[in-house]
Amino acid sequence: MKISINGTETQDPSFQGETLEEVLSVILKSHPDSYIRRVWLDGQEVSSTTQDTLKTSAASVGLLELELAHLKDLLANNLVNAREYLEKLIPGFQEAADLFRMGNEQEANKYYLQILDGIDWFSQVVMTIINAQEIKPEEQSLENRQKKLTNLMAQMLKANQNQDWVLLADLLEYEMIPFYTDWQEILSRINA
Numbered sequence: 001m002k003i004s005i006n007g008t009e010t011q012d013p014s015f016q017g018e019t020l021e022e023v024l025s026v027i028l029k030s031h032p033d034s035y036i037r038r039v040w041l042d043g044q045e046v047s048s049t050t051q052d053t054l055k056t057s058a059a060s061v062g063l064l065e066l067e068l069a070h071l072k073d074l075l076a077n078n079l080v081n082a083r084e085y086l087e088k089l090i091p092g093f094q095e096a097a098d099l100f101r102m103g104n105e106q107e108a109n110k111y112y113l114q115i116l117d118g119i120d121w122f123s124q125v126v127m128t129i130i131n132a133q134e135i136k137p138e139e140q141s142l143e144n145r146q147k148k149l150t151n152l153m154a155q156m157l158k159a160n161q162n163q164d165w166v167l168l169a170d171l172l173e174y175e176m177i178p179f180y181t182d183w184q185e186i187l188s189r190i191n192a
Contacts, residue, residue, distance in 0.1 A: 001058055003027070004065045020061065021054035033071050040065040075129055079190060082125045086184050089118045093172045093180070100169040112160065112168070115176075119153070126183070129190065145179075152176060 003010050005027070014030070017023040020041075028034065039048040042062050046053045092115055099108035130142070152175050159168040 001061045002063045004063065005031075006066070006068055017058050019054065020056040020058055020064070023058050023064065024048065024054075024066075027066065027068075031068055034068045035071055035074060036066060037069045038067040078125050078129055079187065082122060082129065083184070083187050085118065085122060085125075086180055086187070089115065089122065090177055090180050090184075092118065093176045097169040097173040100165040100172070103165070105163075105165060108165070109160075112156075112172075115172075119149075122180075122183075123149070126187075145182075148179065152179065 001023075003012070003015055003023075012030070015023055015026050017026060024036065024039075028036070036048045039046050039053070041053070041056065041064060043065075048054075092111055096108050096111035096115060099105075099111060152171060156168060156171050156176075159165075159171060
């Protein structure tokens with residue numbers, strides 16, 4: 001099997017294995033702090049995480065092409081994305097709160113659903129950044145922030161179920177906005 005990494009063919013004899021998973025593991029060990037962005041088998045792009053791909057017999061592949069990237073680049077990109085997303089998420093809280101207060105529940109609920117998706121995405125990205133950089137933003141404070149978010153989400157869900165639009169608007173404006181404004185401050189102190 002021929003192997004090309006980032007457009008350069010390699011003849012490293014240690015890149016061996018019975019399955020593609022084994023070969024990829026050896027390659028990643030030789031490229032510390034890297035991850036696999038894209039994979040092509042015989043010119044066909046495939047996912048590097050599906051079992052079908054990973055269990056592929058290495059002997060059945062003529063050409064393995066990989067695009068590797070540095071984890072620090074991924075983390076820096078995620079950090080920028082998280083910061084930029086907060087610039088949209090925080091005003092979204094205010095817009096939804098205003099719409100709920102004006103009695104425009106249908107439009108407000110559209111914002112609310114987008115906000116829930118945004119909260120989920122943001123939480124995943126932040127945890128990825130913190131775990132990958134092994135940042136210890138005071139374990140207790142991170143745990144407390146997670147508990148507070150869980151509590152706020154439960155209150156928002158209950159207010160929505162009860163159609164208590166004033167309470168939901170208050171939670172969005174007076175609880176969620178300060179919560180995520182604090183995250184802006186925390187993220188501004190993290191260097192990728």
